[in-house]
Amino acid sequence: MPPRRGDCEPGVAQTVSHDTPEQLAEAARRELEAxxxxxxxxxxxxxxxxxxxxxxxxxxxxxxxxxxxxALGYSPEQTQVESLRCLQCKTAPCVDGCPVRxxxxxxxxxxxxxxxxxxxxxxxxxxxxxxxxxRVCPQESQCQENCTLGKVLKDPAKAVSIxxxxxFVADLERDGGHARPPEVKPETGRKVAVIGTxxxxxxxxxxxxxxxxxVVMFEAFHKxxxxxxxGIPEFRLPKKIVQAEIDxxxxxxxxxxxxxxxxxxxxxxDLLEKDGFDAVFIGTGAGLPKFMExxxxxxxxxxxxNEYLTRANLMKAYDKGRADTPIYASRKVAVLGGGxxxxxxxxxxxxxxxxxxxxxxRRTQAEMPARxxxxxxxxxxxxxxxxxxxxxxxxxxxxxxxxxxxxxxxELGEPDASGRRRPVEIKGSEFMMEVDTVIVAIGNESNPLIxxxxxxxxxxxxxxxxxxxxxxxxxxxxxxxxxxxxGAATVILAMGEGRRAAASINDLLKA
Amino acid sequence: xxxxxxxxxxxxxxxxxxxxxxxxxxxxxPGQFIILQLDNDFxxxxxxxIADADPAEGSITIIFQTVGKTTRALAxxxxxxxxxxxxxxxxHPTHIEKFGTVVCVGGGIGVAPLHPIAKGMRDAGxxxxxxxxxxxxxxxxxxxxxxxxxxxxIVVTDDGSxxxxxxxxxxxxxxxxxxxxxxxxxxIGPPIMMKACSEATRPFGVHTMVSLNTIMVDGxxxxxxxxxxxxxxTKFVCVDGPEFDxxxxxxxxxxxxxxxxxxxxxxxxxxxxxxxxxASRESPKP
Ligand SMILES: Cc1cc2nc3c(=O)[nH]c(=O)nc-3n(C[C@H](O)[C@H](O)[C@H](O)COP(=O)(O)OP(=O)(O)OC[C@H]3O[C@@H](n4cnc5c(N)ncnc54)[C@H](O)[C@@H]3O)c2cc1C
Ligand code: FES
Numbered sequence: 001m002p003p004r005r006g007d008c009e010p011g012v013a014q015t016v017s018h019d020t021p022e023q024l025a026e027a028a029r030r031e032l033e034a035x036x037x038x039x040x041x042x043x044x045x046x047x048x049x050x051x052x053x054x055x056x057x058x059x060x061x062x063x064x065x066x067x068x069x070x071a072l073g074y075s076p077e078q079t080q081v082e083s084l085r086c087l088q089c090k091t092a093p094c095v096d097g098c099p100v101r102x103x104x105x106x107x108x109x110x111x112x113x114x115x116x117x118x119x120x121x122x123x124x125x126x127x128x129x130x131x132x133x134x135r136v137c138p139q140e141s142q143c144q145e146n147c148t149l150g151k152v153l154k155d156p157a158k159a160v161s162i163x164x165x166x167x168f169v170a171d172l173e174r175d176g177g178h179a180r181p182p183e184v185k186p187e188t189g190r191k192v193a194v195i196g197t198x199x200x201x202x203x204x205x206x207x208x209x210x211x212x213x214x215v216v217m218f219e220a221f222h223k224x225x226x227x228x229x230x231g232i233p234e235f236r237l238p239k240k241i242v243q244a245e246i247d248x249x250x251x252x253x254x255x256x257x258x259x260x261x262x263x264x265x266x267x268x269x270d271l272l273e274k275d276g277f278d279a280v281f282i283g284t285g286a287g288l289p290k291f292m293e294x295x296x297x298x299x300x301x302x303x304x305x306n307e308y309l310t311r312a313n314l315m316k317a318y319d320k321g322r323a324d325t326p327i328y329a330s331r332k333v334a335v336l337g338g339g340x341x342x343x344x345x346x347x348x349x350x351x352x353x354x355x356x357x358x359x360x361x362r363r364t365q366a367e368m369p370a371r372x373x374x375x376x377x378x379x380x381x382x383x384x385x386x387x388x389x390x391x392x393x394x395x396x397x398x399x400x401x402x403x404x405x406x407x408x409x410x411e412l413g414e415p416d417a418s419g420r421r422r423p424v425e426i427k428g429s430e431f432m433m434e435v436d437t438v439i440v441a442i443g444n445e446s447n448p449l450i451x452x453x454x455x456x457x458x459x460x461x462x463x464x465x466x467x468x469x470x471x472x473x474x475x476x477x478x479x480x481x482x483x484x485x486x487g488a489a490t491v492i493l494a495m496g497e498g499r500r501a502a503a504s505i506n507d508l509l510k511a
Numbered sequence: 512x513x514x515x516x517x518x519x520x521x522x523x524x525x526x527x528x529x530x531x532x533x534x535x536x537x538x539x540x541p542g543q544f545i546i547l548q549l550d551n552d553f554x555x556x557x558x559x560x561i562a563d564a565d566p567a568e569g570s571i572t573i574i575f576q577t578v579g580k581t582t583r584a585l586a587x588x589x590x591x592x593x594x595x596x597x598x599x600x601x602x603h604p605t606h607i608e609k610f611g612t613v614v615c616v617g618g619g620i621g622v623a624p625l626h627p628i629a630k631g632m633r634d635a636g637x638x639x640x641x642x643x644x645x646x647x648x649x650x651x652x653x654x655x656x657x658x659x660x661x662x663x664x665i666v667v668t669d670d671g672s673x674x675x676x677x678x679x680x681x682x683x684x685x686x687x688x689x690x691x692x693x694x695x696x697x698x699i700g701p702p703i704m705m706k707a708c709s710e711a712t713r714p715f716g717v718h719t720m721v722s723l724n725t726i727m728v729d730g731x732x733x734x735x736x737x738x739x740x741x742x743x744x745t746k747f748v749c750v751d752g753p754e755f756d757x758x759x760x761x762x763x764x765x766x767x768x769x770x771x772x773x774x775x776x777x778x779x780x781x782x783x784x785x786x787x788x789x790a791s792r793e794s795p796k797p
Binding site for chain 1: 534535538548550551552553554555556580581595596597598599600601728729731732733734735736738739740745750761763764767768770771772774775
C-alpha cells in the first residue's frame with residue numbers, strides 16, 4: 001500500500017531512548033556525581049539544566065517479536081537525577097492534575113535524596129496501585145501536563161517524568177520484598193461484597209478490609225484483576241505486578257470467588273437479603289464492546305479488541321503449543337480506533353506475527369486518546385497509521401472470511417461539543433485496503449447484566465450506574481465506581497472512585 | 512474447582528457427567544449453559560448446555576461429545592476428579608409457557624439440551640411431540656427419558672439402523688402439515704440441522720426456536736466472539752441468546768464463524784496425535 005495524504009508515521013517521542021540501559025545508567029551515575037560535587041544547593045536554573053532521563057527500553061525490532069515488557073525501568077541513579085529536576089514549586093500544580101492528589105513534590109524530594117522507602121510511603125498514602133499507575137497512567141494529560149518545568153522549557157514532553165519515578169520506587173519495594181500488606185483492624189463482624197476485581201474493586205477491598213470488615217470479591221473470569229489482566233498486554237503491564245496486588249489482598253484476608261457472575265450465579269439483591277452482606281460495591285467495568293455497525297462486521301476475521309486481547313492475554317494464546325485457546329493467524333491487520341485499546345491490539349497483532357498492521361483512525365494524531373508513549377512505541381514497532389480515514393464496509397471472500405476493507409477519507413470541519421474539530425467525510429474518497437483481519441477498538445460500554453437483574457438500580461441512558469457524591473447508587477447500601485460509573489476511563493480514576501466509595505462504606509458500617 | 516460426581520458413557524463419543532456446582536444447580540433454568548475450563552492457565556473456555564440439575568444434591572448434569580481438545584480431555588476425567596472452572600448459569604432461560612402443541616427436535620448431542628426444555632414444556636401443559644435423530648443407532652441418546660415425557664416420540668437415523676431412516680426434517684414437515692399444525696417447534700442440534708429444520712417449518716409458518724452454540728470466550732457479553740446475525744442485526748449468543756427465532760438466524764454466517772479456527776485446531780490435533788504416537792513408540796507397552 002503506497003503512502004497517501006493523511007498517512008503518517010507518528011514522530012518518535014523525545015523521551016524514548018535508543019541507548020542501552022547500561023549507557024543510560026552510567027550517564028546518570030556521572031550526572032549525579034557531578035551534582036553531588038557541587039557545594040551550593042541547586043537553584044531552579046540548575047535543575048532546569050539537568051537532562052531529562054530517558055526510559056531504557058527493549059529495541060523496537062527485538063520487542064516486536066516478544067511479549068516481554070517494553071520499558072525496562074529507571075536505574076536508581078536515573079531515578080534520583082530525574083527527581084532532582086523537580087523545581088519543588090510551592091503551588092505544586094502537578095498535584096491538581098493527579099486524580100488522587102498524590103503529594104508529588106514530596107515523593108520526588110524523597111526520591112531525589114535517595115530515600116526511596118520514604119518516597120513510596122508518600123505515594124501509598126493516596127494510591128494503592130503505584131506500580132500499575134506508574135506504567136499505565138496518562139501522565140502527559142494529568143500531573144505532567146501541569147508541571148512547571150515542562151512549561152518553563154516550553155515542551156510538555158520535558159516535564160518531570162513523574163510516572164517513571166513512581167514506577168521505580170514501587171518496583172523496588174515489591175521486588176525487594178519490602179511491600180507489607182496494610183494493617184487490618186480487629187474483626188468487626190461486618191461483611192462487604194465487592195463485585196469485580198478491577199482497580200476500583202481492588203481499592204475498595206483493601207480500604208474496607210483495613211477497617212476490619214470481612215470482604216468477599218466476586219469475579220466472573222477465572223482470574224482476578226479486571227482489565228489489567230485480560231486487556232492490557234504483558235508488554236505494557238506484566239501480569240506478575242497485578243498478581244502481587246491481588247496477593248496482597250488475600251494476605252489481608254480478603255476472600256476472592258472467581259467464576260462467579262453476579263446477576264446469574266447469584267443476584268445482587270440476594271447478597272444483601274439472603275447472604276448477609278451489609279454493603280455491596282459494584283465495580284464491573286465497561287466490558288461491552290462497541291462495533292462500527294457496518295456491512296461485513298460479522299465476517300470471519302473481524303474481532304472486537306476485547307476478544308482479540310482476551311485471547312492473547314488472559315487465555316495466553318501467544319504461547320502457541322501450550323495454550324488451548326487459538327488466535328486468528330493474520331497477515332495483514334487493520335485496527336480501527338485511536339485509544340490505548342487500539343494501540344494494544346495493534347502491537348499485539350505485530351507480536352503474534354502479522355506482517356502488516358494498519359491503524360485506521362477518524363481524526364488526527366493530536367486527538368488520539370491513547371497515551372503518547374504508546375502511540376510512539378506503536379510507530380517504532382512498525383504499526384502504520386492511517387489518519388483521517390475510516391472503515392466503511394468489510395468485504396469477504398467465498399468462505400465468509402475478510403479479504404478487504406473499504407475506507408473513506410475525512411477532513412477536519414467545525415469543532416463539535418467536545419471542542420474537537422469534527423471529521424467530515426470527503427465525498428468520493430473511497431478506496432480499498434487489502435487486509436485479512438479487522439480489529440474493532442472504538443470503545444466499550446457498560447455490561448448491562450447487573451443493571452438488568454437488579455430492581456431499582458438507576459442508570460443513565462448510556463447504561464452507566466448513577467451514583468451520588470459518596471459513590472452510593474439508587475439502592476441503599478449499594479455503591480458503585482470505576483468504569484461502570486464513568487464509562488471507559490482510566491485505572492487511576494477507577495482507583496479514585498474506589499477510594500471514595502470505600503470511605504462511604506466504612507462510614508456506613510461505623511454507625 | 513468442581514468435583515465430578517458421576518461419569519457415564521452414553522455412546523461412542525458422548526459422555527454424561529454430574530458435577531458438583533450447588534449455586535448453579537439452584538439458579539439454573541432450562542435452556543441455560545455453563546462455560547467450562549480444565550486448566551486456569553492454558554485451558555480454553557468452552558460453552559456446554561446444562562442438561563439437568565439437582566438443587567438438593569447441588570449438582571448439574573452436562574452431556575458432551577468429544578469434538579475438540581477440551582472435550583477429549585474432559586472425557587478422560589473420572590468421577591472424583593475436579594474441573595478447574597465452571598461459570599454459570601449463563602444466557603436467557605427458555606421461554607416456557609402453554610403454547611398448545613410443541614414439537615421438540617433434537618439432533619445428535621442436541622438431544623441433551625432439548626430434554627429439560629421438553630420436560631418444561633410438558634410441565635407447562637403442552638402436548639409434546641419429540642423427534643430425535645442420530646447418524647446411527649449407537650449415537651441415539653436419552654431415548655427413554657424423552658419417551659417418558661413426550662406424548663409422541665419419533666426416532667430417525669441417517670442409516671436406518673434404528674427407527675425411521677432419514678433426516679429429522681421429514682417427520683417435522685409431516686407434523687407441520689397436520690391440522691391443526693403445531694404451535695411451536697424447538698430445534699437443537701448441529702447448525703446444519705437447525706438450519707434445515709427452520710427451512711422445513713418456514714413454509715408452514717410454524718414458529719421455530721433454535722439454540723445456538725457458537726464459539727465463546729467469556730460468556731458474559733464482554734468479547735463479542737459469539738455474535739451472530741439475526742434478522743440483519745448483530746446479537747451476542749451468550750447474553751442475548753442462546754435461543755433465537757430460527758427463521759431469522761443467518762446460519763451460513765454462523766457456520767462460517769464456527770470454522771474460524773478449524774485449520775489451526777486440526778493442526779494442533781494432528782501435532783498432538785503425532786506426539787502421542789511418538790510417545791507410545793518410545794515407551795513400549797508392558
Ligand atoms: C486494552 C485496554 C487498555 C487500557 N489501557 C489503559 C491505560 O494505559 N491506562 C489507563 O489508565 N487505563 C487503561 N485502560 C482502562 C482501564 O483499564 C479501566 O479504566 C479500568 O480497568 C477500570 O477499572 P474497573 O475497576 O472499573 O473495572 P475493570 O478493570 O473493567 O474490571 C471489572 C471486572 O468486573 C468483572 N465483572 C463484570 N461484570 C461482572 C459480574 N456481573 N459479576 C462478577 N464480575 C463481573 C469483569 O470480569 C472484570 O474483571 C485500558 C483498557 C483496556 C480495555
Ligand atoms: S462469549 Fe464473549 S460476548 Fe459472548
